[in-house]
Amino acid sequence: MQRTLRVTSYIAIALVVFFVVMAFLVNLTPLGENRWLRVFFSVSALNFTLRASVPLILGALCGILCERTGIINIGIEGMMLAGAFAAFVAKTSTNHWPLMSSLLFGVAIALLVGGLMGLLHAIFSIRYRMDQIISGTVLIILAGGISAYLFDRNAVAQGKFGAIAIPGLSQIPVLGEVLFTNPPLTYTALILVVVIHVGLFYTRWGLRSRACGEHPRAADTVGINVNRFRYLNTVLGGMLAGLAGGFLVLEAVGQFQEGMTAGRGFISLAAMIFGNWMPFGAMGAALLFGYTQALQNELLLAGVTTVPRQFVSMIPYVVTIVAVSGFVGRVRPPAAEGKVYETESESE
Amino acid sequence: MSLSSLRRIGYMVLIPILAVFSALLLGAIVMWMFGDDPLAAYRGLWTGAFGSARAWSTTIRKMTPLILTGLSVAVAFKAGLFNIGASGQFLVGSVCSVAVGVNFEGLPAFIHLPLALLAGVAGGVLWGFIPGALKVFTGAHEVIVTIMLNYVASLFAAWTVYAGGTQGQTPGPLWDRTAGAISRTPEVFESARLPWIVPEPYRIHWGVAIALLVALIMWWIIFKTTLGFSTRTVGANSKAARYAGINVRWITILTMMIAGGLAGLAGAIETLGLNHRFAPEFTGGVGFQGITVALLGQTNPIGVVLAAFLLGALEAGAARMQFDSGVAADIIQVIQALVLAFVAAPLIIRQIYRIRKPSDQVETTVFSSGWGR
Secondary structure, three states: OHHHHHHHHHHHHHHHHHHHHHHHHHHHOHHHHOHHHHHHHOHHHHHHHHHHHHHHHHHHHHHHHHHHOOOOOOOHHHHHHHHHHHHHHHHHHOOOOOHHHHHHHHHHHHHHHHHHHHHHHHHHHHHOOOOHHHHHHHHHHHHHHHHHHHOOOOOOOOOOOOOEEOOOHHHOOOHHHHHOEEOHHHHHHHHHHHHHHHHHHHOHHHHHHHHHHHOHHHHHHOOOOHHHHHHHHHHHHHHHHHHHHHHHHHHHHOOOOOOOOOOHHHHHHHHHHHOOOOHHHHHHHHHHHHHHHHHHHHHHHHOOOOOOHHHHHHHHHHHHHHHHHHHHHHOOOOOOOOOOOOOOOOOO | OOHHHHHHHHHHHHHHHHHHHHHHHHHHHHHHHOOOOHHHHHHHHHHHHHOOHHHHHHHHHHHHHHHHHHHHHHHHHHOOOOOOOHHHHHHHHHHHHHHHHOOOOOOOHHHHHHHHHHHHHHHHHHHHHHHHHHHHHHOOOHHHHHHHHHHHHHHHHHHHOOOOOOOOOOOOOOOOHHHOOOOOOOOOOHHHOOOEEEOOOOOEEOHHHHHHHHHHHHHHHHHHOHHHHHHHHHHHOHHHHHHOOOOHHHHHHHHHHHHHHHHHHHHHHHHHHHHOOOOOOOOOHHHHHHHHHHHHOOOOHHHHHHHHHHHHHHHHHHHHHHHHHOOOOOHHHHHHHHHHHHHHOHHHHHHHHOOOOOOOOOOOOOOOOOOOO
């Protein structure tokens, strides 16, 4: 277990170094005249990777928060869609406000609605003991139905978050363009990875959350209110998924489309598994999935291949299947995941 | 029949009925909250589903694929598997059946039609085999794999009928050459079509009879054969099943194959009986609804038929509802989600209506066993 982890992190570091070197070479030297190399390493491909990864990172963090306390959440897709729709409604109804305050209002509402979806999932699966996978399915169908029912197809959201260049750092060639010239929610997602990692592994809240997911009875014995932690973390997770939806509407696309999450919630679930329920692992996996999406995009734009575009579009999904099948035996989910916890008096 | 088993059956019937009732009530509240008239909506829904012979035929037509996708999900539930992949299996089934249907001109109908149906089933079986085998051999959870395969299937289906791009991309192999820029297949040959039971304008085809017959067969397999017993044992407790000498791996793969085959048959029947062609806008939405159908029918094939009838009626009435009352048809999806929530958490229903649980434990299904092996 420890060994696999160490090997994986070496591989990850090697990959990062490789990509940085290649990015410099392709974007600053004549090597960039090769069309294939441009597909794989151009600044636009790397930028696209980061943009495609943000909702996956946030979704995977949502999954980590829920599952580390023992609640399985396949409803991330629904929470994301609800967040996206909420952000859209908030944005369109405040179009006349100054742009920044209207956008921030959109973010707030996305967080709120995402949190409410999380609360619903928690109520279903803790209070009413609904099977957690079915509860997640309910959220997905519900979000799809409500957003389609209430969607005003004539509404237009005006404006979206623009890139903020970080002074100094953004001047670095290639890296500055990719990493330090991004819109605010992208930075937020990356910061959240660190925050949640520290929170989970170095704070009392994190220790207690993990105890609820590994051995709820033991946690209960030392006086932790297991179900309260599960409620709290599922709501927090829902807010992250809502933020992912908000990102799609307020930063990436600028509008809402029915079913616009297009499987991102499920892919983030795979990223969470692939990343062994660790924030940095999940971020790595999310970047990998984001990269496959970027490749798909770049391959089609560059026109370097005659493979039909539908097959190119399959890449992210197929990679997800391969990743999930190849790694499940090697990662370890929280032990008490998916099990309803009843205190001794409740279970008779 | 003893009193306690009568009470158990009563409970199993009561919960779905109350679930549907509560969902309709809550749906009405939602409509009222957003300024729609729920009474007018439900009147339109009723007229569209049962108001005339035409309406009844629509209900039956909508019910047909739902029976099969519902069975697909229900069978997997019996073995403790969650098949969210019915929509992908449905699409692959449709494409495979249409591939046979548009080829082999001149075959007699009694060969061509069964061959096309079988192709659909085979496609679905393959699409169910993949997640089953991956679960058994690598431990990949069927939920994630089937969801991903849904996307792969819809892209694959879209490719087969792709009209080709403006930049000279090659069209898909099943594309209708006469359709210009429209992506769709040609119509299947007359010899590969399911005949009408009641022709135009009612358009009820023999697929209904096939679906009902399959439901009956599935009931027999699940409750009257060794295979069914093994499947239910695996679903109830896979460790116990292994100690009892049941080959759990094989049952898992086989169940996913059967589930896939049922959804594939649904696709084949929709294609050969109703649409007579395939186009990307025929999505596998009925696959996702299969989950609601299966749970509403308490994973019992007879219950599935009744649940499919109900959901079919909702689908059939939706268009009329939107036309008559101006309420967006999408509210039906909200109501379906509520139905699913209420049947999946009988505790809510029991608390609202103060029903006591029958003393002997009713069979419950649990899938959330985590993502590991």
